Amino acid sequence: MIRLTSVYDSHLHVLGIGIQQRIADCSEFATLAELSSYSNDNPKIIVSRGWHESQFIEKRTPTKFDLNHISKSMPVILIRTCGHVLVCNDKAMELAGITSDTPQIEGGSFDYKTGIFTEDAMDLIMKIVPPPSKEELKEMFISANNYLLSQGITSVGSDDFSIKNVHYEDIIEVLEELYHEGLMQIHLYEQVNLPSIKLQQDFLNKGYHKKTYNGFKMGPLKLLADGSMGGRTAYLNKDYSDDPGNKGIQVFKQSELEDLIYLADSNGMDVAIHAIGDGMIDLVLDAIEKSIRRTKRNHRHSIIHAQLATKQQIQRMKQLGVAAIVQPIFLNSDIGIVHERLGDRANESYLFKTMYKEGVHVAFSTDAPVEPVNPFYNLYTAITRTSIKQPELGEFLPEEKFTLDEALECYQNSYYMSYDEHKNYNDYIIVDRDIHNCTVEELKDTVVLETYIDGKLVYKRDKK
Ligand SMILES: [Zn+2]
Known part of the structure; x- marks a missing residue:
């Protein structure tokens, strides 16, 4: 000793560590197919953090198509390990009121076609997550x-x-x-x-x-x-x-x-x-x-x-x-x-x-x-x-x-x-x-x- x-x-981020301990961790999936079969206990929303494209055999960023496989009826939001990028499914965008016509905002960007949101644009989606x-x-x-x-x-x-x-x-x-x-x-x-x-x-x-x-x-x-x-x-x-x-x-x-x-x-x-x-x-x-x-x-x-x-x-x-x-x-x-x-x-x-x-x-x-x-x-x-x-x-x-x-x-x-x-x-x-x-x-x-x-x-x- x-x-x-x-x-x-x-x-x-002390609070971020506490949040991470409560939400599901998506850093362990080896393939996007595994990610697609993801499920958790929360019946209303799936929020998870921790992915990094290098973890997947496919070596690419997941898109809304991968997440639509997880659920079509429930919003799914997966935050990249860095916390600066998220990908969400169509349901999450629907609840957030995002359409192909939604204008871009300053300080961030998003792509309706892929469901990928960065920086301040993440707020457009995160607002559907109930606050603790x-x-x-x-x-x-x-x-x-x-x-x-x-x-x-x-x-x-x-x-x-x-x-x-x-x-x-x-x-x-x-x-x-x-x-x-x-x-x-x-x-x-x-x-x-x-x-x-x-x-x-x-x-x-x-x-x-x-x-x-x-x-x-x-x-x-x-x-x-x-x-x-x-x-x-x-x-x-x-x-x-x-x-x-x-x-x-x-x-x-x-x-x-x-x-x-x-x-x-x-x-x-x-x-x-x-x-x-x-x-x-x-x-x-x-x-x-x-x-x-x-x-x-x-x-x-x-x-x-x-x-x-x-x-x-x-x-x-x-x-x-x-x-x-x-x-x-x-x-x-x-x-x-x-x-x-x-x-x-x-x-x-x-x-x-x-x-x-x-x-x-x-x-x-x-x-x-x-x-x-x-x-x-x-x-x-x-x-x-x-x-x-x-x-x-x-x-x-x-x-x-x-x-x-x-x-x-x-x-x-x-x-x-x-x-x-x-x-x-x-x-x-x-x-x-x-x-x-x-x-x-x-x-x-x-x-x-x-x-x-x-x-x-x-x-x-x-x-x-
Ligand atoms: Zn930091």
């Missing part, structure tokens, strides 16, 4: 809290406001009650996802950003500025190699993005912006630069993901003091598609070690439930640059490998993101092996036996 410092995952009740929200937070503790995670940066059809104030109320009742223990730094000036102004007017809460803190403004590379919605400077004419999606107009960032920055809030494509990274850095020139704040702004940040952009991040919240584990799913999507640009992607070496503040995260929250999987991909799901694909840009100590340091760096680097939390875990004296394969399979927060036992593994 070895004692280790516990883990701070700098960006994930307050009790359900609480149950989902609790089950996610317990799951995270079982994985050795004691602190998180978490985006929980982005759940459809639930007002952010209801989430704050639920969190206050849960911590007050002692039902959640994890240190939570809320990444405040408020994607409009109106919502953000409401949040600021009510003083939520300055309030102290028991057990959790309000963190940076979180914005989703583009999509995912796999879903071809991350915003690139040049077209996707496997989709000519498509550069991805800009969720906000540039002036809107600038206003949102400046409003937060000028009110003493940092920003943490989801940006994956090189095109979006440029735009986000432009907006941050413009804002900090005005506010002159001593900030801790960050870009979440920064997967396709080029070496030049990395220099710019360093100059502007913009941190990178990155997910080595994304290679787990993306390693098989990065060349298809990007062509030669793949050689300048996932440059997390370069960021680290160049002096960008790099904090590790998993973006769970997008990828598993298990920190040993994340450490494994950081160290080996190899997919756990598809080891046969080999190493991706091996010069970007971290050493174990560097990778552990990047997890510890998360404390900086929430101004907690000098807080001496008495948080630690007991694991079943000495991770400094085992092979990487053994490291990957490390098991957490006990988790402690503030010196108190909060998780103990069942002996069975």
Whole structure:
């Protein structure tokens, strides 16, 4: 039994993990035919998340035709693992009032012919899913809290406001009650996802950003500025190699993005912006630069993901003091598609070690439930640059490998993101092996036996 410092995952979705635990998981089907024979217990609607086209033998994105086989009378919605793309059947579109004449909306796209919806257009479909009740929200937070503790995670940066059809104030109320009742223990730094000036102004007017809460803190403004590379919605400077004419999606107009960032920055809030494509990274850095020139704040702004940040952009991040919240584990799913999507640009992607070496503040995260929250999987991909799901694909840009100590340091760096680097939390875990004296394969399979927060036992593994 070895004692280790516990883990701070700098960006994930606690509530998303709780939701994922309740809805069916579609990540295990090997063929689209299997997917088509899918069924679950809910008699009214099927909502599931977790597919990635690389999992299917057919190596293609499912369409409404596959889902119409699941049901013609009940809506079926399957969300891609990234959360940026969904596919639904004809019944779901019918209930949502989508026809071949429905106009496209800004910040997303959809194709009536295939039933595929991306980014903001997903809301057109997700509105037919009944929102969770307050009790359900609480149950989902609790089950996610317990799951995270079982994985050795004691602190998180978490985006929980982005759940459809639930007002952010209801989430704050639920969190206050849960911590007050002692039902959640994890240190939570809320990444405040408020994607409009109106919502953000409401949040600021009510003083939520300055309030102290028991057990959790309000963190940076979180914005989703583009999509995912796999879903071809991350915003690139040049077209996707496997989709000519498509550069991805800009969720906000540039002036809107600038206003949102400046409003937060000028009110003493940092920003943490989801940006994956090189095109979006440029735009986000432009907006941050413009804002900090005005506010002159001593900030801790960050870009979440920064997967396709080029070496030049990395220099710019360093100059502007913009941190990178990155997910080595994304290679787990993306390693098989990065060349298809990007062509030669793949050689300048996932440059997390370069960021680290160049002096960008790099904090590790998993973006769970997008990828598993298990920190040993994340450490494994950081160290080996190899997919756990598809080891046969080999190493991706091996010069970007971290050493174990560097990778552990990047997890510890998360404390900086929430101004907690000098807080001496008495948080630690007991694991079943000495991770400094085992092979990487053994490291990957490390098991957490006990988790402690503030010196108190909060998780103990069942002996069975
Ligand atoms: Zn996320």
